Amino acid sequence: MTKRVVTLAHYYTSPEIxxxxxxVGDSLELSLYAKEAQADIIVFAGVxxxxxxxxxxxxxxxxxxPDAGSTCSLVTQTDVAALTQWRKRYPDHVHVSYINSSAExxxxxxxxxxxxxxxxxxxxxxAEGKKVIFSPDRNMGGYLNYxxxxxxxxxxxxxEVHDKFNETALNEAxxxxxxxxxxxxxPESPLPVLKKADYVGSTSGMLNWVKxxxxxxxxxxxxxxxxxILYNMGLARPDLDLRQAPIYAGCQCNSCPFMKMNTVExxxxxxxxxxxxxxxxxxxxxxxxxxxxxxxxxxxxxYYA
Ligand code: SF4
Numbered sequence: 001m002t003k004r005v006v007t008l009a010h011y012y013t014s015p016e017i018x019x020x021x022x023x024v025g026d027s028l029e030l031s032l033y034a035k036e037a038q039a040d041i042i043v044f045a046g047v048x049x050x051x052x053x054x055x056x057x058x059x060x061x062x063x064x065x066p067d068a069g070s071t072c073s074l075v076t077q078t079d080v081a082a083l084t085q086w087r088k089r090y091p092d093h094v095h096v097s098y099i100n101s102s103a104e105x106x107x108x109x110x111x112x113x114x115x116x117x118x119x120x121x122x123x124x125x126x127a128e129g130k131k132v133i134f135s136p137d138r139n140m141g142g143y144l145n146y147x148x149x150x151x152x153x154x155x156x157x158x159x160e161v162h163d164k165f166n167e168t169a170l171n172e173a174x175x176x177x178x179x180x181x182x183x184x185x186x187p188e189s190p191l192p193v194l195k196k197a198d199y200v201g202s203t204s205g206m207l208n209w210v211k212x213x214x215x216x217x218x219x220x221x222x223x224x225x226x227x228x229i230l231y232n233m234g235l236a237r238p239d240l241d242l243r244q245a246p247i248y249a250g251c252q253c254n255s256c257p258f259m260k261m262n263t264v265e266x267x268x269x270x271x272x273x274x275x276x277x278x279x280x281x282x283x284x285x286x287x288x289x290x291x292x293x294x295x296x297x298x299x300x301x302x303y304y305a
């Protein structure tokens with residue numbers, strides 16, 4: 001019998017990979033899609049933690065990552081044994097973890113959040129009188145502490161792509177544009193960059209900001225996130241001057257090496273069943289990791305309905 005294959009691609013993959021996919025989206029959109037997918041094989045053109053999340057939400061499916069090397073610096077910089085010790089220092093706190101984390105990491109978390117719902121979920125916890133610790137992204141956590149005057153203890157890992165955006169280079173790029181200009185930024189970027197932004201939000205949030213843009217036609221819009229999303233933004237608004245924010249003077253280039261391991265050949269092979277099969281998580285690990293994810297999904301359904 002022919003196997004039903006569904007291919008998912010993250011916005012940070014290259015345009016030709018996105019064109020091969022049944023669904024293109026950010027972490028949350030792809031997780032929700034994977035959960036409901038009627039598929040024997042889910043090819044996840046993204047990175048490993050995303051494929052693990054898909055497997056946790058749809059354990060019956062054979063989830064395949066095209067290239068086993070597609071990890072994420074937020075995962076590689078987080079030793080889960082050390083994280084578990086750190087968590088023990090705050091027994092009366094709720095442990096909120098960004099979805100960019102391994103299954104093992106999720107299993108020692110109380111809540112999972114994405115860049116789309118992190119503000120609302122943490123505000124909800126504080127409104128209930130809870131104390132919160134946040135991992136693994138210190139830039140995202142630092143921005144939340146700054147923005148809302150929280151005092152969350154933070155784990156210290158960064159996205160090696162977003163952490164490179166640089167305030168000095170950005171100032172120089174701004175100075176070189178005489179007219180109207182904007183900056184939109186992903187919260188994995190450093191705080192000095194986020195403080196300058198006209199909008200801070202998730203990949204989908206930034207895409208919506210661009211779609212709905214109604215400012216001057218000649219404005220330059222700098223985008224501080226991975227370069228793959230510029231493709232989707234350009235498709236949505238070909239009339240706009242969209243530029244990736246610089247990481248050093250004169251450079252508008254910041255690409256995730258892990259996302260770009262999803263080559264056309266690797267994705268085609270994965271569609272034939274080759275690649276890293278996410279079959280190494282025990283049922284107990286998946287159950288422990290699913291709980292905080294389901295908490296987030298349930299909150300999102302209730303809160304955004
Ligand atoms: S862009 Fe950053 S957070 Fe996203 S997968 Fe790459 S290293 Fe990880």
